Amino acid sequence: MPDLRELYQEVILEHNKAPRNYREMETANHTAEGYNPLCGDHFTVYLDLEDDSIRDISFQGSGCAISKASASLMTQSVRGKTRAEAEILFNQFHKLVTGQPANGSRADLGKLAVFSGVSEFPVRVKCATLAWHALHAAMRGKQETVSTE
Amino acid sequence: MTTAAKRLPEESRSADLRDACAGLDVEKVRRDFPILRQRVRGRALVYLDNAATSQKPQVVIDAMRRYYERDNANIHRGVHFLSEHATEEFEGARRKMQSFLNTADASEIIFVRGATEAINLVAQTYGRTNVHAGDEVLITAMEHHSNIVPWQILCEEKGARLRVAPISDSGELLLEDFENLLGPRTKIVAVTHVSNALGTINPVLRIIETAHRRNIPVLVDGAQAVPHLKMDVQALDCDFYVFSGHKVYGPTGIGVLYGKSALLDAMPPYQGGGDMISSVTFEKTIYNKLPYKFEAGTPHVAGAIGLGAAIEYVNGLGMDNIAAHEHELLAYATDTVSAISGIRLIGTAREKAGVLSFLLDSIHPHDIGTILDQDGIAIRTGHHCAQPVMQRFGIAATARASFALYNTREEVDALVDGIEKVREVFA
Numbered sequence: 401m402p403d404l405r406e407l408y409q410e411v412i413l414e415h416n417k418a419p420r421n422y423r424e425m426e427t428a429n430h431t432a433e434g435y436n437p438l439c440g441d442h443f444t445v446y447l448d449l450e451d452d453s454i455r456d457i458s459f460q461g462s463g464c465a466i467s468k469a470s471a472s473l474m475t476q477s478v479r480g481k482t483r484a485e486a487e488i489l490f491n492q493f494h495k496l497v498t499g500q501p502a503n504g505s506r507a508d509l510g511k512l513a514v515f516s517g518v519s520e521f522p523v524r525v526k527c528a529t530l531a532w533h534a535l536h537a538a539m540r541g542k543q544e545t546v547s548t549e
Numbered sequence: 550m551t552t553a554a555k556r557l558p559e560e561s562r563s564a565d566l567r568d569a570c571a572g573l574d575v576e577k578v579r580r581d582f583p584i585l586r587q588r589v590r591g592r593a594l595v596y597l598d599n600a601a602t603s604q605k606p607q608v609v610i611d612a613m614r615r616y617y618e619r620d621n622a623n624i625h626r627g628v629h630f631l632s633e634h635a636t637e638e639f640e641g642a643r644r645k646m647q648s649f650l651n652t653a654d655a656s657e658i659i660f661v662r663g664a665t666e667a668i669n670l671v672a673q674t675y676g677r678t679n680v681h682a683g684d685e686v687l688i689t690a691m692e693h694h695s696n697i698v699p700w701q702i703l704c705e706e707k708g709a710r711l712r713v714a715p716i717s718d719s720g721e722l723l724l725e726d727f728e729n730l731l732g733p734r735t736k737i738v739a740v741t742h743v744s745n746a747l748g749t750i751n752p753v754l755r756i757i758e759t760a761h762r763r764n765i766p767v768l769v770d771g772a773q774a775v776p777h778l779k780m781d782v783q784a785l786d787c788d789f790y791v792f793s794g795h796k797v798y799g800p801t802g803i804g805v806l807y808g809k810s811a812l813l814d815a816m817p818p819y820q821g822g823g824d825m826i827s828s829v830t831f832e833k834t835i836y837n838k839l840p841y842k843f844e845a846g847t848p849h850v851a852g853a854i855g856l857g858a859a860i861e862y863v864n865g866l867g868m869d870n871i872a873a874h875e876h877e878l879l880a881y882a883t884d885t886v887s888a889i890s891g892i893r894l895i896g897t898a899r900e901k902a903g904v905l906s907f908l909l910d911s912i913h914p915h916d917i918g919t920i921l922d923q924d925g926i927a928i929r930t931g932h933h934c935a936q937p938v939m940q941r942f943g944i945a946a947t948a949r950a951s952f953a954l955y956n957t958r959e960e961v962d963a964l965v966d967g968i969e970k971v972r973e974v975f976a
Contacts, residue, residue, distance in 0.1 A: 404923050408916075408974050438931050439915050440945030462945060464913035465975070521919060 406517030415469035433545040434534030445534040471531030572870040581606040592925030600951035612858035642857030656839040663804035664772040665695040667791035672699040674816040682708035691744040720747035720896040742774035746935040747896030748904030777902040779868040799859035803852030820845040906947040914948040
């Protein structure tokens with residue numbers, strides 16, 4: 401039986417309570433929305449992209465603990481990274497939460513490793529990946545709202 | 550909850566509570582439902598998602614199995630033994646629906662896929678014939694999407710206007726506002742009997758009387774009502790009543806549209822095809838009489854037979870006994886759950902059936918659902934296909950426990966323990 405504490409790790413609960421980079425960004429040059437209407441999870445991801453790097457990133461919205469903590473930790477993990485680096489991280493993160501074997505080391509995931517428990521809860525994968533899909537859309541300059549439902 | 554819909558709610562409640570003593574042997578009833586015997590995630594299943602769909606008693610499963618093993622044939626056309634027998638069973642199921650709803654005639658029972666299809670049928674036939682540009686359709690702010698979207702589609706096509714009667718903070722229809730919204734352009738009222746998200750029982754008798762004084766027909770969505778309340782469409786005098794079989798212990802894919810025969814007769818058909826005609830040439834088709842005019846194609850014969858068995862089962866237990874048991878259980882759940890620190894109930898109407906929607910601190914309902922599920926407790930989380938209700942209360946979602954005749958106080962206790970566990974995880 402999957403363990404709840406594996407899913408709701410302290411880091412996740414803490415980021416849910418006090419999400420980082422939780423603000424609207426007026427200087428954002430890219431934004432995208434992630435919305436899962438069935439759950440009601442709804443976030444906007446703001447990006448300040450300079451050349452190819454993420455100079456600043458923030459988010460705002462509401463959702464479950466998994467989706468909110470994931471958005472919060474994502475903003476910390478990708479700040480300062482290039483678009484390509486962020487996409488690689490998304491790919492690794494996706495493999496982690498869906499329980500697929502990693503290509504190479506998971507060490508690159510850093511704090512994001514706290515989401516490993518999600519793979520035992522398949523219906524929650526959509527929560528963990530919502531902000532990442534929004535980031536992906538924002539980086540590609542897509543305006544439409546993305547969904548993982 | 551009412552034997553005659555005209556009985557006052559307070560009277561009926563005390564009468565039902567008296568009956569309850571003779572009432573329902575829940576432990577015995579639970580043995581009728583094979584699915585309840587299983588363990589989920591190592592724990593006894595606590596199924597509290599009955600407003601989404603109810604579980605099926607053995608008699609329903611057996612009836613459908615027997616049909617496929619012994620009686621399967623197409624109906625209304627074969628001359629052979631099996632076809633005759635299948636037709637008898639199917640029409641027998643229709644007569645069970647007639648007595649369940651107390652309709653004047655069995656031909657007023659149209660078998661459909663469910664409440665959703667029934668509402669779409671009325672919107673696309675009665676609605677398209679009678680609603681024109683500038684007309685109005687009146688619904689309430691507590692409708693399920695299935696009693697909103699079909700009317701929106703109609704109004705968009707016709708240039709008509711969808712009006713919405715507001716509800717109070719406790720989740721009760723504001724009757725004065727409702728009455729003020731009834732006007733000369735109102736062509737139909739569509740209202741839920743019991744709200745799936747809030748549990749509110751609407752005063753449909755009064756709603757219907759009020760609308761009828763202005764000669765406006767009323768469709769009542771009974772999807773959440775028929776599992777909990779005794780029904781009498783003639784006492785209500787509603788023009789259309791719809792429900793889904795799977796919420797009243799029957800199979801999925803079968804439901805009922807009741808309509809007054811004068812209205813059904815005047816309506817154009819919904820779908821064309823076999824069974825709904827009496828003669829076809831390339832020049833002209835003569836439609837069949839009621840109810841077949843609205844039953845194009847081979848229907849869900851096994852489903853109708855299964856639903857017939859479900860209704861017989863419910864009748865055998867006694868709707869008053871069921872209502873009394875569920876009423877007592879909901880009162881117990883309301884008391885014990887609302888005593889938990891940080892709980893906010895959504896939907897606190899004076900008259901409720903079957904549903905307890907709640908929020909816990911700022912914890913997202915989805916997290917509540919996942920944690921309860923680890924203890925084998927099944928609830929629904931989300932917007933319950935009633936997004937406007939969520940908007941009315943300024944929330945994205947709720948956690949919803951919903952009750953059926955087989956639920957027990959012990960299961961409510963398990964829910965309360967589960968919610969306490971959620972608080973611990975998020976402490």
